[in-house]
Amino acid sequence: MTTKKPIRVAVTGAAGNIGYALLFRIASGEMLGKDQPVILQLLEIPTEGAQKALKGVAMELEDCAFPLLADMVLTDDANVAFKDANWNLLVGSKPRGPGMERADLLKDNGKIFIAQGKAIDAVAADDARVAVVGNPCNTNVMIAAAQAKRLTADRFTAMVRLDENRGRAQLAKKAGVSINDVSDLFIYGNHSPTMFADFTHAKIGGKPAAEVIGDEAWLKNDYLPAVGKRGAAIIEARGLSSAASAANALIDHVRDLTTVGAVHSVAVNSEGRYGFAEGVWAGMPVKTTATGYEVITSYEMDDFAKSKIALTNDELVGERDTVKDLLAS
Ligand code: NAX
Numbered sequence: 001m002t003t004k005k006p007i008r009v010a011v012t013g014a015a016g017n018i019g020y021a022l023l024f025r026i027a028s029g030e031m032l033g034k035d036q037p038v039i040l041q042l043l044e045i046p047t048e049g050a051q052k053a054l055k056g057v058a059m060e061l062e063d064c065a066f067p068l069l070a071d072m073v074l075t076d077d078a079n080v081a082f083k084d085a086n087w088n089l090l091v092g093s094k095p096r097g098p099g100m101e102r103a104d105l106l107k108d109n110g111k112i113f114i115a116q117g118k119a120i121d122a123v124a125a126d127d128a129r130v131a132v133v134g135n136p137c138n139t140n141v142m143i144a145a146a147q148a149k150r151l152t153a154d155r156f157t158a159m160v161r162l163d164e165n166r167g168r169a170q171l172a173k174k175a176g177v178s179i180n181d182v183s184d185l186f187i188y189g190n191h192s193p194t195m196f197a198d199f200t201h202a203k204i205g206g207k208p209a210a211e212v213i214g215d216e217a218w219l220k221n222d223y224l225p226a227v228g229k230r231g232a233a234i235i236e237a238r239g240l241s242s243a244a245s246a247a248n249a250l251i252d253h254v255r256d257l258t259t260v261g262a263v264h265s266v267a268v269n270s271e272g273r274y275g276f277a278e279g280v281w282a283g284m285p286v287k288t289t290a291t292g293y294e295v296i297t298s299y300e301m302d303d304f305a306k307s308k309i310a311l312t313n314d315e316l317v318g319e320r321d322t323v324k325d326l327l328a329s
Contacts, residue, residue, distance in 0.1 A: 013092020189312025
């Protein structure tokens with residue numbers, strides 16, 4: 001039996017679709033290790049329906065008798081959910097309603113992330129880290145980080161790992177190779193169809209992907225839009241948005257951020273890297289270190305890649321403009 005101190009993992013939107021695919025994997029040790037006990041601190045909105053559904057999920061977690069699940073906290077209060085939390089997984093947000101403009105969604109969800117950013121900064125653990133999944137995740141993480149006075153900006157990340165996993169899978173399929181043969185595929189920019197899945201540096205079996213695929217037009221005109229619009233394709237096919245694959249990507253995101261030497265795509269404060277505007281959160285490759293991560297800045301972009309990065313940067317800057325009042329509050 002393990003003697004490690006439990007890690008506190010706060011999850012928002014815990015009774016939602018992604019929550020249902022996520023919590024059981026965290027509790028079984030797939031995210032933080034098979035010898036690492038966890039305490040799940042689960043936040044849902046204060047409606048009777050959401051709180052009841054959350055109780056149901058907690059009952060199922062109990063029924064799994066997970067040896068690593070040391071405790072659970074169920075709440076509608078952010079200050080309780082984030083109390084002493086080491087990992088803060090911000091999954092919950094409002095879906096886009098009928099007739100709702102993207103700008104309204106940005107502003108509505110932005111308010112959630114102001115309150116949660118404040119609460120995390122006030123009550124979470126000193127080593128707290130944040131991973132935002134709720135969309136628009138790049139802008140939501142920027143809003144949450146703007147509230148932080150105690151925690152530094154590098155503690156705040158957003159998830160583009162689902163896009164990386166999708167991009168690797170599509171390259172493997174096209175080349176007819178195992179997923180393990182595809183490497184160095186990183187996502188730049190926004191988690192939206194403008195993202196740039198950088199096939200120009202990707203490798204298949206150690207060789208440049210473009211050389212192995214041998215079809216530049218396919219990479220530019222089919223592959224990139226297919227990766228960018230994969231979320232919409234899943235909704236079209238399933239009638240529901242990606243949940244299991246999103247939960248899986250979040251497990252990958254956190255596990256790789258706690259595995260020294262792992263190289264993976266994370267949306268971080270751009271600090272002007274790769275031509276992104278200062279202060280927007282953009283996907284880029286990072287390497288995990290003993291204390292956090294360092295951004296890999298050594299990839300040289302050609303004109304095509306630069307034009308794609310400029311496009312996704314424009315969208316991120318536009319989103320930031322839409323929520324500028326929230327950033328100042
Ligand atoms: P669901 O609508 O099934 O669940 C969301 C849950 O969040 C609901 O139970 C709701 O009550 C709760 N919630 C809403 N506001 C909250 C708040 N202020 N505090 C706590 N809980 C709150 O959505 P689900 O399919 O689980 O998706 C969750 C989010 O992930 C959405 O914003 C979605 O767009 C986003 N996604 C992000 C992805 C990414 O790669 N970054 C991919 C998958 C997904 O689309």
